[in-house]
Amino acid sequence: MVRVSKVEAESIAAELGIVPGTELLSVNGRELADFLDWEFLGADEELVIEARLPDGETVVYEVERPEDEPFGVELEPPTVRRCANRCEFCFIEGLPKGLRKNLYVRDDDYRLSFAYGNFATLSNLKDRDIARIIEYRLSPLYVSVHATPWEARKVLLNNPRVPNVVDQLARLKAGGIQYHSQMVIVPGLNDGDVLEQSFTDLWNLGDAVLSVAIVPVGTTQFSHLYTGKAMDAPNATRLLEVVERWEARALAERGDRWVFASDELYLLAGRELPGVEHYGNFEQIENGVGAVTSLRQRVAEGLDMLPRLDGKRIAVVTGISMAPLMPDLLAQIADRTGAAFEVVPTTNSLFGVTVTTAGLLVGADIRRALGGRTDFDMALIPAETINDAGLFLDDESFVAVRESFPFPVYPSYDFIDVLSLEGEPSLQAA
């Protein structure tokens, strides 16, 4: 169902009398199943739109729309396609009980893969979906491949009915679709020969595969499905060697790195992270590929924007994995501003000590990290820990946490975002 949630004033839709709650039924004789149909079929300049108004009346609108003039509606969010897998390493299976409901939604939806860059396994893809992807040119997609050998993939995804992903990718390639891919590596299940075969199969798909991200498995204290071995320093080192061998081949034969290891893999292996030139357009940054390098770049570029902050004492709360990287970064900011920084490495009380990412710290962790301290002028916490509604993953509100301290606390992505505003009224009021 495609239902209007908002109508822009003075838009074509408003002039037609479309109101929030109107169902859009068909465009030019083709039924609308979801937002993709509307987006693609509704892009024509001449439209015959069948709609049902909230009072039940069915109306047919004939519209000639000037090129580039938006129709003027926003749609209700789509019903998300649920995942049919139970992956070994599924983070959602590793969540504790009692969190807010939407955190437990396991989506696996090619439409969101195209629209928002969410990774999808394509396990629930039907023939008609593939036809639709090709017709609407939903490219690039973001595909969780994990392993190409069929049997290995069934085990990893805990799903005996998972289709052969190489066949699926080949059909998409034949239809002109490209994709970024990722493999979450579980030692003993999809490293070694399975990984080698996976690289070979993806390589043979040619320029349809835009990039491959290699991400080490991460488990929480609640990951009850996990049967693999731990991802430790020797495993991470071996994986990086394989990645670098394929990277060298890709650079030599195609002039492109093609495969990227996530930051965590370098950190686990105790290796220095590559520089900015390594990551190109940072295509897989949402996957933790190049995030630290990007942060370093933003800090270096933002130093000139910072005011003097002489005498200020600033706490920086972060996760255990990022803490060793902080002193170098903060030294540059201290040099420039005169402020004194204290890194406060913090363990994760909700997911357990194996989860060391700064962005997954919860409200209780921030309270614990800064509790009892009165000697700061300001504290910066990872902005990724707070959602659009101002909540941490443990449902603590940022406002409540902030108000429990005698100094201001700011969510920050890269320090520059907050410190460059120091002294501005909007910041002082926060």
Ligand code: SF4
């Ligand atoms: S595809 Fe796997 S990791 Fe993703 S939600 Fe489903 S079970 Fe979890």
